[in-house]
Amino acid sequence: MVPAARNDLLTNTSDEEKALLEQQLQQPSVGEYYAAQPIQAVYEDRPKRRGRLLRAFCAGVLLFFGLKMLAGGITSRISSYTGGHCHGRPRPTEPENWLGEYDPNEITEPGKFPIPPDMTVDHCTDWPDAGELSGPHGSEALDNPTHGHRHHFQSVWNTFELPVSSDLLFLLSRGPWSAGSVDINQSDEPGDVVLVNVTTYYHHPRLLEHAQVCKLNRKENEVGVGVFSTTPPRRGPHHHIPVRFGINVTLPKGTKDSPLNITSLVTSMGIFPHTLGDLATATRFGNLFLTSAVSGISAKRVVADNMFIKTSAGPIQGIFGAGSSLKLLNANSPIDAHGVSGGDVIVKNANGAITGFFFSKTHLDLTTANALIDVNVTLLNEDDEKPTTVSMKTAHGPIKGNLSLISTGPNHTDPTSNPGGSFKIEASNSLGAITLLTSQAPINSTVSLNAKTALSPVDVQMHPTFEGRFSVKTTLGKSQVTTDEKQEDPDRKGRKRVVDFGKVGGATTGKAYWGDENSLRGEVMVETTLADAKLKL
Numbered sequence: 431m432v433p434a435a436r437n438d439l440l441t442n443t444s445d446e447e448k449a450l451l452e453q454q455l456q457q458p459s460v461g462e463y464y465a466a467q468p469i470q471a472v473y474e475d476r477p478k479r480r481g482r483l484l485r486a487f488c489a490g491v492l493l494f495f496g497l498k499m500l501a502g503g504i505t506s507r508i509s510s511y512t513g514g515h516c517h518g519r520p521r522p523t524e525p526e527n528w529l530g531e532y533d534p535n536e537i538t539e540p541g542k543f544p545i546p547p548d549m550t551v552d553h554c555t556d557w558p559d560a561g562e563l564s565g566p567h568g569s570e571a572l573d574n575p576t577h578g579h580r581h582h583f584q585s586v587w588n589t590f591e592l593p594v595s596s597d598l599l600f601l602l603s604r605g606p607w608s609a610g611s612v613d614i615n616q617s618d619e620p621g622d623v624v625l626v627n628v629t630t631y632y633h634h635p636r637l638l639e640h641a642q643v644c645k646l647n648r649k650e651n652e653v654g655v656g657v658f659s660t661t662p663p664r665r666g667p668h669h670h671i672p673v674r675f676g677i678n679v680t681l682p683k684g685t686k687d688s689p690l691n692i693t694s695l696v697t698s699m700g701i702f703p704h705t706l707g708d709l710a711t712a713t714r715f716g717n718l719f720l721t722s723a724v725s726g727i728s729a730k731r732v733v734a735d736n737m738f739i740k741t742s743a744g745p746i747q748g749i750f751g752a753g754s755s756l757k758l759l760n761a762n763s764p765i766d767a768h769g770v771s772g773g774d775v776i777v778k779n780a781n782g783a784i785t786g787f788f789f790s791k792t793h794l795d796l797t798t799a800n801a802l803i804d805v806n807v808t809l810l811n812e813d814d815e816k817p818t819t820v821s822m823k824t825a826h827g828p829i830k831g832n833l834s835l836i837s838t839g840p841n842h843t844d845p846t847s848n849p850g851g852s853f854k855i856e857a858s859n860s861l862g863a864i865t866l867l868t869s870q871a872p873i874n875s876t877v878s879l880n881a882k883t884a885l886s887p888v889d890v891q892m893h894p895t896f897e898g899r900f901s902v903k904t905t906l907g908k909s910q911v912t913t914d915e916k917q918e919d920p921d922r923k924g925r926k927r928v929v930d931f932g933k934v935g936g937a938t939t940g941k942a943y944w945g946d947e948n949s950l951r952g953e954v955m956v957e958t959t960l961a962d963a964k965l966k967l
Contacts, residue, residue, distance in 0.1 A: 543642050543658040544604040552653075554644040555588045555628075558635045583631035583674075586638075590645045590655050591623040594682060594692065598652035599624060601677065601697040605659030607641055609701035610675035616690070616709055621682035624692075626655045629676040641673045657699075677702070684712035692716065701725055703744060706732050710751065726763070737772070764801075783827070791838075794820040802827040802862075809853050812838045814876065817852035825860040828886075834870040835877065835893075851875040859883035864958075868893040873921045876951040884959040891966040895920045898952030900931070902938040904963040909938040913967045919944055929967055942967050 545551065592599050601612065610631075617625075628643050641659045648654070657675050677699075684690030694717040697704065703725035710731035718734035720727055726744030733751040740759040745766060750756060752772035758765055760779045767786030770777070775790045779798035788794055789808045796803055803824050811818040822829050837851030849872035856879075857864050863886040871877060871893035881888050887907075894917050902909040911931050919925045921944070928947070931940020943949050956963050 543660055545644070545646070545656065545658060546602070546604075546648075549646045549648045549656070552645040552647055554642050555586070555630070557638040558586065583633065584635075585632070586630045588628050588630070588643060590626040590628070592626060592645075592653050592655070594622050594624060594690070596651050596653050596693065598648070598654070598694045598696060599692065600646075600648075600652070600654030600695070601626070601679070601699055602646070602654060602656040603658070603675075603699045603702060604656070605641075606661055607659035607673050608657045608675070610657070610677060612677045612679065612697065612699055612702045612704045613707075614679040614681070614704070614709070615707040616681045616713060617683050619683055624682070625680040627678040627680070628655065628657070629678075631674045631676065633672050637672050643675070654696075675702075681709070681713060686711050689714045692718075695719070697721060703727070704741075706730065706748070709733075710749070767805075790818060790820065792816075792818060796821065797823045798827070799824060800826045802830070804828075804830045806832045806834075808834045808836060810836050810838045811851040811853060812840075814839070814850050814852045817854040817876070817878070819854040819856070821856045821858075823856075823858045824862060826862055827859075828863045828865065829857050829859050829883075831857065831866045833866065833868045835868065835872065835875060836870065837872040837875065849873060849875070853877050855879040855881075857881040857883075859886065861885050863961075864888040864890075866890045868896070871895045874949075874951075878953050880955045882955070882957045883961075885961060886958065887961045887963070888956050888958045889964045890954065890956050892954060894927075894967075896952055896954070896967065897943040897949045898954065899941045899950055900939065900954040900965060900967070901956070902963045902965045903955075903957045904936045904961065905959045907936065907958065907960060908962045909933065909936050910962065910964045911938050911940065911967065912964070913942075938965075 603609075630638070630641065630643065632638055632641075640661075641657075644656050644658070646654050646656045655677075657677070659673065681692070682690055689711075690713045692713065692715045695715055696717070696719045698721050700723050702722055704720055704722055704727040706729035708730045710733045713732075715732070715734035715737075717736045718732065719738040720740070721738075722741040722744065724743045725741055727739055727741050727746050729748035729750060731749045731751075733753075735753045737750060737752040737756045739746055739750065739757070741763075742761040743763050744760075745763050746758050746760050747764075747766040747768065749769040750758070750767070751770075752775070754772070755774045755776075756770065756772035757776045758767075758770070758778070760782055762781045764783040764785065765777055765779050767777075767788060769787050769789075771789035773790070773792045775788065775793070776795045777784055777788070777797070778795070779801065781800045782798060783801040783804070784796050784798050785802075785804045787806045787808075788796070789810070791810045791812075794807065794809070796805060801824060803822050805822070807820055809818040809820060820833070822831060833855060835851060835853045837849035839850060851872045853871070853875065855866070855868075855877070857866060860883065862883060864881045864883050866879070866881055866889070868877070868879070868891065873895050875895060877892070877896055877898070879890065879892070881890050894914070900911070902911055911929075913927070913929045915927075917927055919927070923945070925945035927942070927944060929940065929942045931938055941947070941950055954965060956965050
């Protein structure tokens with residue numbers, strides 16, 4: 431992460447948390463620590479006949495476990511992405527339903543705009559008169575919409591004013607020709623209205639008969655702008671959209687000491703990529719819910735109490751911060767977090783990677799399928815009785831995690847205190863490797879880690895402060911536990927490091943502690959099938 435991005439991420443945290451998070455950003459990439467051993471090393475000295483029998487047996491086991499894990503992995507990922515229960519939590523009402531569902535295949539009646547029935551029209555734009563301009567008219571404009579204007583759109587510019595004091599500000603698009611872009615930035619001038627400038631690009635005015643832009647009201651003190659289009663008479667094979675909308679949202683000026691407060695900003699825009707500028711310093715959103723489709727959503731910096739970002743077939747990237755809950759949803763395109771922080775953070779993808787820097791004070795859920803997870807994770811815990819948790823799940827792609835565990839309890843700044851802290855780490859994979867490094871953890875902390883995969887190696891390295899029991903299991907692979915005998919007492923009390931373990935078949939179990947055996951607070955479980963399992967203490 432570049433220095434500017436680090437500073438952006440830490441801007442809206444407390445002074446104490448800034449120092450703690452900055453430490454985590456200094457940690458090296460997890461990729462510098464590991465090199466998996468080839469599985470064939472397990473069998474190289476065996477007789478040929480036994481080798482043939484073993485290979486036949488392994489093939490059967492491989493087929494069984496492969497099909498089982500493949501079916502189970504895909505089923506669980508589909509369930510989680512479509513809103514199934516996660517960690518016993520009930521499915522919440524999705525914020526995009528605040529404005530109704532967007533249907534990209536919606537077919538409208540010619541001349542009838544799909545304005546939601548719960549909304550009333552304040553006013554709509556007036557289009558230019560087709561008879562006043564030269565160019566193709568009538569059916570010719572529909573048959574050949576780029577005729578004479580292949581690279582030179584005409585345009586109409588309209589401005590709408592939305593009160594900052596509204597309970598809900600929204601942008602809405604419906605209809606087959608409703609596509610374009612959304613840009614949200616902040617003005618240098620103070621004010622009490624949000625300006626929504628809509629530039630409508632078109633090839634000929636006759637095409638505008640099938641498009642409309644309106645200011646809308648919904649319920650009391652809810653106001654927004656809607657972009658609508660109808661299904662035109664089909665006269666020619668168009669493979670593009672001849673009318674496009676460029677939407678620029680300009681928020682009034684705010685300052686760091688007196689930020690602009692927006693109660694709720696919600697978008698439900700189909701084929702509209704979203705771009706947000708640097709809004710974190712001088713703007714605070716109560717709720718920020720952005721939804722798109724077949725388009726990306728990016729933010730330089732933005733913060734809200736509750737945040738929901740959803741799209742598909744377009745990347746989600748940027749710096750996002752939430753005081754309470756934060757959810758990022760995507761499919762068929764990556765989620766690249768330059769910095770994501772919040773209380774309850776849920777990041778879900780399908781057929782797309784999850785990468786970047788993530789911070790959570792309560793729970794972090796990272797889930798994808800058919801793609802990798804490569805993340806730096808910081809967990810902050812202030813209550814030993816309530817562990818801060820992270821869950822990483824994928825299938826057919828590696829999991830790489832660099833973990834920093836930090837106590838933020840009442841005595842964590844006292845160098846003579848015992849910080850403690852409680853943390854729970856889960857990594858689950860199917861047909862993909864797991865590599866985890868716990869690069870930072872408090873003394874006297876309780877760490878529970880479970881890493882499980884199949885048909886791929888798993889490699890876990892714990893921080894020297896770990897104390898507890900461990901189990902390393904594999905089938906038809908090597909289980910290995912290694913220690914650093916020169917490691918000094920992290921509490922600087924001169925205690926001796928004790929690592930006691932035994933091996934039975936493919937399982938290695940034991941315990942690790944400093945000084946007294948009664949400090950077995952944590953637990954590590956490492957498991958795989960037909961591959962090597964390694965744990966370094």
